[in-house]
Amino acid sequence: MAEIDTSSGGGKKGPGVKKSKKLSTRVDLTPMVDLGFLLLTFFVFTTTMSQSTAMNMNEPKDDDTTQQIKVKNSGAMTLLLGKNNQIYYYYGQLDPNTLSEQFKSTNFKEIRKLILEKKKATPIDDLMYIIKSDKDSKFGNAINILDEMSINDIPPGHYAEVDITDTEAKLIKDTEEANGIK
Amino acid sequence: MSRPKLPRKSTTVDMTAMCDVAFLLLTFFILATKQKPPEVLTITPPSSVSAVAVPDKSIIITLTKDGRTFLMFGENTKKDETLENLNLTQGMNLTASELTKWKKQLFYGLPLNQVKSGLGMELDPAKMPGIPTDSAKNELTTWLRSITNVYAGGDQRKLEETLLVKGDNDALYPGFKQIKQAFKNNQLYKFRIVTNGEPVPVGSELYLRSQKK
Numbered sequence: 001m002a003e004i005d006t007s008s009g010g011g012k013k014g015p016g017v018k019k020s021k022k023l024s025t026r027v028d029l030t031p032m033v034d035l036g037f038l039l040l041t042f043f044v045f046t047t048t049m050s051q052s053t054a055m056n057m058n059e060p061k062d063d064d065t066t067q068q069i070k071v072k073n074s075g076a077m078t079l080l081l082g083k084n085n086q087i088y089y090y091y092g093q094l095d096p097n098t099l100s101e102q103f104k105s106t107n108f109k110e111i112r113k114l115i116l117e118k119k120k121a122t123p124i125d126d127l128m129y130i131i132k133s134d135k136d137s138k139f140g141n142a143i144n145i146l147d148e149m150s151i152n153d154i155p156p157g158h159y160a161e162v163d164i165t166d167t168e169a170k171l172i173k174d175t176e177e178a179n180g181i182k
Numbered sequence: 183m184s185r186p187k188l189p190r191k192s193t194t195v196d197m198t199a200m201c202d203v204a205f206l207l208l209t210f211f212i213l214a215t216k217q218k219p220p221e222v223l224t225i226t227p228p229s230s231v232s233a234v235a236v237p238d239k240s241i242i243i244t245l246t247k248d249g250r251t252f253l254m255f256g257e258n259t260k261k262d263e264t265l266e267n268l269n270l271t272q273g274m275n276l277t278a279s280e281l282t283k284w285k286k287q288l289f290y291g292l293p294l295n296q297v298k299s300g301l302g303m304e305l306d307p308a309k310m311p312g313i314p315t316d317s318a319k320n321e322l323t324t325w326l327r328s329i330t331n332v333y334a335g336g337d338q339r340k341l342e343e344t345l346l347v348k349g350d351n352d353a354l355y356p357g358f359k360q361i362k363q364a365f366k367n368n369q370l371y372k373f374r375i376v377t378n379g380e381p382v383p384v385g386s387e388l389y390l391r392s393q394k395k
Contacts, residue, residue, distance in 0.1 A: 029197030036204030043211050053379040054346060055232040059362060059371045081355070116387065133355040139245060140228040140351030142358065143375060147230040153387035 055143065060160065075126030077118045079111070079145060080164065081137035082172045087111050087145070091118070094167065103171055105179070108144060115152045129159035134172050223252060223289070223307050225350045230377035231388065237343060241329065242376070243322070244289075245349035249357040250312025252291040253325055259344065260332045261285065267328040274298065294321055315360035322364035330368050341370075348376035 073092040080088040082105075089111075090102040106114060119127060129149065133142050142161070149159045223246055239258040245251055255261035262285050269276050269284075272294055276284060283301050291310040292300050314321045326345075333341045345365075349358055365373055382389045 029201045033197050033201045033204050036201060036208055040204060040208045040211065043208065043215070047211070047215050052227070052236040053230065053232045053377050054234045054236045054374040055230045055377050056234070057347075057362075057373050057375055059366060059373075061366075061371060112386070119387075133359075135354070135356050137355045138351060139349040139353040139355055139358045142355055143228040143230060143349075143377060147228075147232075147377075151231055151383060151386045151388050153391055 055146070057146075058156070071128045071130070072126045075122045076128045076130060077115075078130040078132065078168075080168055080172060081131070081133045081141045081145060083134070083136040083176055085138070085141060086176075088172055088175065089114065094171075099171070103175070105175060108141075108148075111145070112148055112152065115148060115154070119152060119154065124155070124158070127154070127158045129154065131159060131161045132164040132168060133161070134164055134169060225348055226352075227348055227376050227378055228351050229380040230375075231380060231382045232377060233379065234374075236346065236376055240344050240346045242346045242348050243361060245347065245353045245357050245361060246312070247350040247352050249354055250291065250310070251315050251322060251357070251361065252289050252307070252310075252312055253322075254289045260329075263332040264325075264328050267332055268294070268325070271328065271331075272324065290325075294324065315357065315364060317360065317363070320360060320364050320367065322361060323367040326364050326368045326370065330370065342372045343374065345370070345373045346376050347373060 076093070077091050078089060082088055085108055086105055087107060088103060088105045090104065092102075094102060115129070118129075131142070131145055146159075146161075223244055225244060225246065238256060240256045241259050242254045242256065243251060244254060255264070265281065265285055268274065269281060274294065274297060276298060280298065280301055284297065287305065289307065291307060291312045293311065293314050296311075313325065329345075330341065333344075347358075347361055349361075365371070382392065
């Protein structure tokens with residue numbers, strides 16, 4: 001291949017001595033190097049860095065009623081997870097008279113801003129996020145909203161997962177029907 | 183006058199060294215890559231900013247997209263003891279050879295009363311009903327009770343770190359709620375969720391706090 005014959009003519013040997021052709025023992029390794037690097041690149045590119053991480057979950061002891069936390073209305077924000085990655089939220093307590101004004105809907109793109117706004121507007125001791133998942137919401141939604149809590153650096157104990165009430169489930173259902181979310 | 187003849191030099195480069203390096207790197211990467219344990223069920227876990235790595239020796243409760251629950255025991259977990267405990271406490275009456283067969287399974291996704299009949303069959307995770315978790319008959323509670331029994335006396339925190347829930351992004355929430363209920367039924371209030379690591383979004387509160395440090 002890329003080898004230039006450097007032997008110059010070969011030394012003269014005596015008459016009658018047969019010239020035996022010397023074969024080089026050298027093997028051209030270039031293709032092998034090519035192959036080596038090709039495989040190397042292939043493996044490096046196909047290997048996906050799988051980094052599974054673990055998220056801690058702390059569940060409240062729900063049989064212990066004495067541990068019920070009193071939440072101030074001014075500091076509470078309730079996040080309801082609905083169908084189709086929708087989030088519904090309201091501040092404080094639901095008042096039957098002002099339902100339509102209180103009960104708002106949003107999505108996962110906007111929620112970070114809303115959580116942050118609430119955090120900035122509320123003294124930290126009063127702050128409480130209540131997360132409720134509807135039966136049609138996804139497991140991923142519940143984890144994402146908890147993740148939003150850590151992204152927004154909400155201290156533990158200032159957010160909790162609570163079972164959804166019938167009124168809220170009905171409100172979600174009505175809103176979904178009105179908005180045509182399937 | 184003729185020019186002095188320059189000795190012709192070879193243009194060949196010795197490729198041996200390069201070849202060595204290439205294959206050395208190749209070998210290194212192949213050996214250093216940890217093979218993923220065979221996944222019988224395809225799960226796309228949700229992502230989170232958590233940076234805690236998943237331990238190797240873990241007991242994983244898997245929640246599939248269609249809401250079925252499976253249980254998998256990682257290496258160095260008390261799998262055999264748990265199964266023996268279940269056999270005893272649930273009156274399953276498995277013979278020694280049946281028990282050995284049962285221990286060899288990679289994942290568990292049958293109601294306890296179908297285990298005996300399911301031993302001889304080829305198990306296809308797509309067709310298995312999963313461990314029942316409905317509120318009337320939450321068998322995951324039974325499984326977890328056996329696991330807690332087997333790990334009893336040891337470090338409670340170690341057990342909490344061993345138990346992992348791996349759920350699919352699109353699994354419906356009630357399925358997860360039943361799993362949580364099974365944990366609560368066994369006075370286990372802490373467990374961990376397997377997620378895909380993602381970087382903390384730039385500019386978020388958590389990001390700013392980590393920058394201050």
